[in-house]
Amino acid sequence: MRANTIKLIHVARRSLGLDDETYRSMLASVVPGKHSCRDMNDTQLKKVLETMKKRGFNPVSKAKPKVPGGIAGKIRAIWSVMHRQGFVTRKDDAAIDAYVKRITRHHNGGEGVARLVWLRDEHAGVVLETLKKWHMRCMLEHLPDNGLKPTYERTCERYQQLQSK
Structure with missing residues (x-):
């Protein structure tokens, strides 16, 4: 779960076009004192992801292969x-x-x-x-x-x- 949330945050970062400095300052503003996802717990990671969704990130799941x-x-x-x-x-x-x-x-x-x-x-x-x-x-x-x-x-x-x- 944690690894998937971190992956999704990184996808959101690319999707929103955030450079490293902007990304890390956004992390610190959402979770004070934290500049990396690695240092966050599950609740904090979810909070970061929700913030990214509010800023315009729209996660799209891959379509599962259907019967041809x-x-x-x-x-x-x-x-x-x-x-x-x-x-x-x-x-x-x-x-x-x-x-x-x-x-x-x-x-x-x-x-x-x-x-x-x-x-x-x-x-x-x-x-x-x-x-x-x-x-x-x-x-x-x-x-x-x-x-x-x-x-x-x-x-x-x-x-x-x-x-x-």
Whole structure:
């Protein structure tokens, strides 16, 4: 906590364009007798940070990586195809979210991610791959065995050909 507050104060210093002399005099005016963050306790550091916010510093947190639209889109597309093919009964977001929560529970310490849109990169790939494997198993149940180990894409093509006959 302390180290993060000091880092944030230094970011604020750069953001406000304070030179060293101005910065140290500002520290001394906020916390008398202190010219360095290192010499301050947590309460004093928070006071310095609040002063910097009053002077115009606006901390902006880095955006957390979200599921790339491509992966979420692929998950939705495969789910939609599975619904059209009769492998899943519901096509709505609640059904996809329930699947996402069930799959991520095993990879997230017992607590699943409740919504597809909340997935982060590390879980999105897992959900996509498990969905593709499930879809492939469903399709292979309806296709004759040709002795080859099929890829997901080839299985989709073969199943689509079977459906169009």
